[in-house]
Amino acid sequence: MPLWVWIFIVLAAALFGLKLTYVVSTGLVLPITQGAVYVSSSRVRIAAFLDAVPMPAGQLLIDLGCGDGRVLRQARARYDVRAVGYEINPLAYLQARLRCWGLKDVGIRRQNFWRTRLSEADVVFCYLYPDVMGRLSDKLNAELKPGAVVVSCNFALPGWTPAKVVRPGSSLHNDPIFIYKAGAQAPPPPKLTEGLFGR
Numbered sequence: 250m251p252l253w254v255w256i257f258i259v260l261a262a263a264l265f266g267l268k269l270t271y272v273v274s275t276g277l278v279l280p281i282t283q284g285a286v287y288v289s290s291s292r293v294r295i296a297a298f299l300d301a302v303p304m305p306a307g308q309l310l311i312d313l314g315c316g317d318g319r320v321l322r323q324a325r326a327r328y329d330v331r332a333v334g335y336e337i338n339p340l341a342y343l344q345a346r347l348r349c350w351g352l353k354d355v356g357i358r359r360q361n362f363w364r365t366r367l368s369e370a371d372v373v374f375c376y377l378y379p380d381v382m383g384r385l386s387d388k389l390n391a392e393l394k395p396g397a398v399v400v401s402c403n404f405a406l407p408g409w410t411p412a413k414v415v416r417p418g419s420s421l422h423n424d425p426i427f428i429y430k431a432g433a434q435a436p437p438p439p440k441l442t443e444g445l446f447g448r
């Protein structure tokens with residue numbers, strides 16, 4: 250068989266193996282991610298987020314579902330922040346660990362972010378899925394310190410009013426980026442039964 254056929258077979262097998270690994274690792278964690286699969290933010294969108302949210306050096310940025318850690322790396326490079334990413338997908342976690350290897354003040358945790366407390370975060374970044382946004386807004390309401398910034402790519406946080414909505418100019422990347430401030434939100438509506446049964 251000619252050499253080019255061998256090269257073609259090896260490349261096709263490698264590509265197939267990679268795709269298969271992606272499908273298996275994504276499928277394995279689907280009950281936890283609930284549709285927020287491993288898709289990375291583009292450079293343009295991360296730049297738009299960083300332009301809109303300047304961070305003093307030393308602040309703590311948390312990426313809920315950090316993929317390959319690109320948001321953490323770019324934020325760290327631009328603002329000298331401390332950056333922590335949570336990632337449950339084994340393939341994404343491995344890529345994040347490799348790409349962030351040796352970076353000072355960048356941490357990658359293979360952990361379900363629903364099980365972590367966010368009270369120390371100055372900025373929380375997420376690019377998730379509509380099915381989890383309601384639960385996430387409750388968690389952020391309960392745990393964030395006043396003044397903390399929340400950045401959500403593509404999907405709004407129910408019940409929260411954005412301080413700003415950014416749309417990067419490029420037509421390919423112009424889905425909204427919602428920016429919120431914790432503590433500036435309206436209090437939740439009273440429970441239906443509140444005040445009905447005096448005590």
Ligand SMILES: C[S@@+](CC[C@H](N)C(=O)[O-])C[C@H]1O[C@@H](n2cnc3c(N)ncnc32)[C@H](O)[C@@H]1O
Binds near residue numbers: 282313316320362363
């Ligand atoms: C759309 S990707 C975004 C990746 C990265 N933040 C970015 O913008 O490039 C969402 C990621 O969140 C992860 N994820 C979803 N739910 C999670 C959870 N409960 N705990 C940890 N990671 C989660 C997924 O595995 C996926 O890699």
